[in-house]
Amino acid sequence: MSGFEARDPFTDPIPDSSQHELEQNATLIVNRNASLTLGTDSLIVLGSQPTRAIPYYNVLWAELADLEIIIRYAHPTAKNVIVVAFISYIVDKSERSRALAWIAKLLDSAYGESQRCKRIKVLVNPFGGKGSAPKWFARDIEPIFLAAKCEVNVERTQFKGHAIEIAEEINTNDFDVIACCSGDGLPHEVFNGLGKKPDARTALAKLAVVQLPCGTGNAMSWNLNGTDSTSLAALAVVKGIRTPMDLVSITQGGNRFLSFLSQSFGIIAECDLGTEHLRWLGDARFTYGFLKRVIGKTLWPCDLAVKVEIDSKDQIRDHYQAEIDQRASMEERRRQTTLQNPTISPRLGPGEALPELRYGTATDPLPEDWHLVPQEKMGNFYCGNMRYMAADMPFFPAALPHDGNMDLVTIDGDISRTAALGLFLDVAKNRTFDNPLFNYRKITGYRLMPRGKDGYISIDGERVPWATFQAEVHHGLGTVLSRNGHCFEGPSVPNQSTS
Structure with a gap:
């Protein structure tokens, strides 16, 4: 993946004895000629040929069946592919109690903050992407879930909007996670289905929504799992940490619905929705759509009113760094959200x-403190609350899951074709934030x-009518699973000292 060096969850050098003095109770002698040792970052298997180090992140489960200790783990077979593997050893009868205590420590190291044995409602979209989701789920995802002792309930969606109905009717006490084997369309439906429940805020807090990348657009997986590999994403869900995430209310006409990813107007919306007939090209269709519109120098005039919270890139950089430095538990961050602004997303009464x-709907008078600016030469409007818009496109490097803001990027005014092509390259190289042609704000x-004739408006990749719409953010309203429980994967805004 270009733009940043992805973390390799499988690399874990075996520590030498001069660096790590392992306590005696960290080592379990097995088969009389082998041992299992709890290292700093990995399980070290000695006595096998060759000696192995299995990162704790890859350990799925461990148990003692009579006198046989069985450890299941994710084994890499290629750069972006893992499969379930296991090791097993016999322990002496006299060591059985000690083996049980050792297994408990291993699982503590393997899961940390993450919930074990998640109860997962899996929604499989058999129509999305290339129609391979059922095959990929059975081959790459389900074996990892089952090896990790997750409870899995699978349902195929039958039609567009089916996931809305499923989420609206789901019993929130039966599951911990709703996992979407799909592109970004199914998570959009699930958030909106949960939002229709009478206890919507409780449902959105209790059920973590995740994506297992089986579609054309897999932005949610890139942002939270750091991959579009189905097997690596399955492992990320197993080990994922519950994380509050901002959601956005969209009002248009008499309708209100939720957005979790992005809203776009202009060239980005045109590149996405205007190339639906070219899905067979994969991600290349976005490049084609972009170049076609850049060459034509297409503009989309509109009027834009914004409630700006931070409009200086230096202040945004400081805000981002402060959030990154503040690591708190899920419960503490929920509590802080309510205390800081209880009108945003109070939680969690029945x-x-x-x-x-707070700001009314798209048909109400504009709030007095909003800044209205006619945009005669709008080239691109893109707003979201995740870092990636697609693979290799970290459009919002300062985005945070839970800072109570949307990130707004606009290209204001007519620019040359050469400059537009440069902007496209800067997106892939994570240079958008410092490019002066990009207007970047927290709102x-x-x-x-x-204005003008019918065109494309995209909300989470879904087309909505060509009409006025309004958006406002809800601090920490939703829940997802992320690898670190705190921020998105991928490249971020560099610190001032390193920029």
């Missing part, structure tokens, strides 16, 4: 529907009023 809209709400 029977609570979605939060009231809590906006209203976009398109």
Whole structure:
């Protein structure tokens, strides 16, 4: 993957004795001629040929069946592929109690903050992408879930909008996770289905929504799992840490719905929705759509009103670093959200529907403190609360899951074809933030009023009518699973000292 060096979960050098003095109770003697040792970052298997180090992140489960200790783990067979493997050894009868205690320590190291034995409702979209989701789930995902002792309930979606119905009717006490084997469309439906429940806020807090990348657009997996590999994403879900995430209310006409990823108007929306007929090209269709519109120098005039919270890139950089430095538990961050601004997303009384809209709807008068600017030469409007818009495209390097803001990027005014091509290259190389042609702001709400003939408006990759719409953010309303429980994967805004 270009733009940054992805973390390799399989690399874990075996520590030498001069660096790590292992306590005696960290080692379990097995088969009389082998041992299992709990190292700093990995399980070290001695007595096998060759000696192995299995990163704790890869350990799925361990148990003692009579006198046989069985450890299941994710074994890499290629750069982006893992399969379930296991090792087993016999322990002496006299060591049985000690083996059980050792297994408990191994699982503590393997899971840390992550919940074990997750109860997962799996939704498989057999129509999305290339139609391979059922095959990929059975081959790459389900074996990892089962080896990790997850409870799995599988249902195939039958039609567009089916996941909305499933999520609206689901019993939130039966599951911990709703996992979408799909592109980004199914998570969008699931968030909106949960948002329709009478106790929407409780449901959105209790059920973590995740994506297992089986579609054309897999932005959610890139942001939270750091991959579009189905097997690596399955492992990321097994080990994922519950993380609160901001959601966005969209109002248009008399409708209100939730957005978890992005809203776009102009060249990005055109590149996405305007190339649906070219899905067979994969991600190359976005490049084709971009180049076609750049050459034509297409503009999309509109009126834009924004509630700006941070409009200086230096201040955004400081805000980002402060959030990154503040690592707190899920419960503490939930509590902080309520204390800091209880009108945004109070939690978690029974029977609570979605939060009231602070700024009204798209048909109400504009709030007095919003800044309205006619945009005669709008080239691109893109707003979101995740870092990636697609693979290798970290459009929002300052995005954070839980800072109560949307990230807004606009290209204001007419620019040359050469400059536009340079912007495209800068996105792939994570140079958008410092490019002066990109206007980057942290906002809590906006209203976009398109002009002219019918065109494309995209909400989470879904087309909505060509009409005025309004957006406002809800701090920590949703719940997802992430690898670190704190921030998105991939490249971020560099510190001032390193920029």
